[in-house]
Amino acid sequence: MEIPFSKVDCSGNELKYVQEVLESGWLTSATKCLQLETCFADKVGSKYSLAVNSATSALHLALEAIGLGTGDKVFVPTMTFTASAEVIRYMGAVPVFLDIEYGSCLVSAAILENAIVQHSDIKAMILVHFGGQAAEMDEIIAICKKHSIKLIEDAAHAFPSRYGNRMVGSFGDVTCFSFYANKPMTTGEGGMLVTNDESIYERAKAMRFHGINRDIWDRFTVNREHWEYDVVAPGFKYNMSDVSAAIGLAQLERVDEFREGRQRCAEFYYTHLSHLRGIELPLYRGMFEDHSWHLFWIVLNNIFPMDRNTFIKRLNAMGIGTSLHYKPLHRMTYYRERYNLSPDNYPNAERHWCCAVSLPIYHTLNVDQLIYIVDAIQKMSQE
Ligand SMILES: Cc1ncc(COP(=O)(O)O)c(C=O)c1O
Numbered sequence: 001m002e003i004p005f006s007k008v009d010c011s012g013n014e015l016k017y018v019q020e021v022l023e024s025g026w027l028t029s030a031t032k033c034l035q036l037e038t039c040f041a042d043k044v045g046s047k048y049s050l051a052v053n054s055a056t057s058a059l060h061l062a063l064e065a066i067g068l069g070t071g072d073k074v075f076v077p078t079m080t081f082t083a084s085a086e087v088i089r090y091m092g093a094v095p096v097f098l099d100i101e102y103g104s105c106l107v108s109a110a111i112l113e114n115a116i117v118q119h120s121d122i123k124a125m126i127l128v129h130f131g132g133q134a135a136e137m138d139e140i141i142a143i144c145k146k147h148s149i150k151l152i153e154d155a156a157h158a159f160p161s162r163y164g165n166r167m168v169g170s171f172g173d174v175t176c177f178s179f180y181a182n183k184p185m186t187t188g189e190g191g192m193l194v195t196n197d198e199s200i201y202e203r204a205k206a207m208r209f210h211g212i213n214r215d216i217w218d219r220f221t222v223n224r225e226h227w228e229y230d231v232v233a234p235g236f237k238y239n240m241s242d243v244s245a246a247i248g249l250a251q252l253e254r255v256d257e258f259r260e261g262r263q264r265c266a267e268f269y270y271t272h273l274s275h276l277r278g279i280e281l282p283l284y285r286g287m288f289e290d291h292s293w294h295l296f297w298i299v300l301n302n303i304f305p306m307d308r309n310t311f312i313k314r315l316n317a318m319g320i321g322t323s324l325h326y327k328p329l330h331r332m333t334y335y336r337e338r339y340n341l342s343p344d345n346y347p348n349a350e351r352h353w354c355c356a357v358s359l360p361i362y363h364t365l366n367v368d369q370l371i372y373i374v375d376a377i378q379k380m381s382q383e
Pocket of ligand 1: 054055056057083084128154157179180190191
């Protein structure tokens with residue numbers, strides 16, 4: 001059996017909507033982008049949304065729009081993809097890396113409180129909803145407010161995800177989503193910035209397209225000369241094309257179905273792996289239904305009969321795709337050398353990364369494939 005680690009499903013209205021774009025003569029940011037922005041904002045319950053060409057762009061725009069300055073300090077977890085931290089460097093600002101809570105891989109309110117004691121001069125925080133589970137938003141928002149820390153949510157994994165009765169994307173200063181090919185919904189490459197703050201929206205909107213104060217659609221549809229625009233800052237080229245937005249609209253129609261399918265996989269893994277010797281499963285709070293289940297990892301502890309790398313090789317040899325989220329940023333040459341980081345300061349991230357493996361999780365994974373995966377793991381746990 002061959003089971004890839006992740007699998008995209010574009011069997012809905014993707015082709016139909018892309019064809020509409022190709023036939024319309026407007027390939028770049030136009031009606032499909034506007035429609036995707038409106039539908040996405042409706043889904044997460046935010047006031048404003050901006051379709052962009054990646055979550056990395058969305059994060060960069062967010063930091064620029066909040067007015068982050070050179071040398072400002074920003075909290076970011078060490079257990080994340082480099083995009084969450086590199087955008088801080090784009091701004092000439094300084095990332096301050098935080099350890100995570102073991103089990104959930106989230107930055108908890110307690111970790112944040114502790115870090116503020118050591119760094120009182122933090123301007124902003126990039127909070128990652130790791131794997132698709134929302135962080136402790138009530139507590140974290142309260143702490144950030146108290147210390148005037150701007151909160152930017154990296155929700156690359158967390159769509160659709162809930163915290164209490166609200167969707168991730170409806171609170172915080174800015175939230176950034178990814179539509180990269182392996183994400184909970186895709187546009188090939190793409191992302192979305194959402195906010196309830198009008199001034200952040202206006203600034204990010206202009207900076208998304210060269211710092212121009214009118215977007216392309218407006219310039220060519222509104223009854224005012226299209227050359228009448230101004231450049232208010234040296235902006236970026238981060239807009240999304242309508243071809244991408246067309247794919248996104250079709251994906252958005254099915255995100256709940258995709259999420260339910262992943263939840264079904266997660267439930268299967270909890271049921272069949274939780275009693276196995278030497279295996280630790282992800283910690284989740286709240287309801288199963290609140291989680292986007294973008295990732296499902298297991299951690300092999302020291303009573304598991306083999307080391308993690310051997311385990312991965314054995315699974316791969318059986319045709320089971322795996323991944324690893326993540327080698328933490330304090331171990332990456334650039335961050336380690338520039339900020340003189342030591343693994344001793346990140347014990348939970350170390351404990352996770354040394355022994356974690358991410359398993360396949362997507363809605364088209366069928367019961368036979370799930371049985372094949374858990375059987376393989378069960379057998380290895382008994383060697
Ligand atoms: C946590 C996290 N943040 C940000 C990104 C960047 O997303 P994008 O590829 O859309 O720029 C990723 C991508 O994998 C991610 O996992």
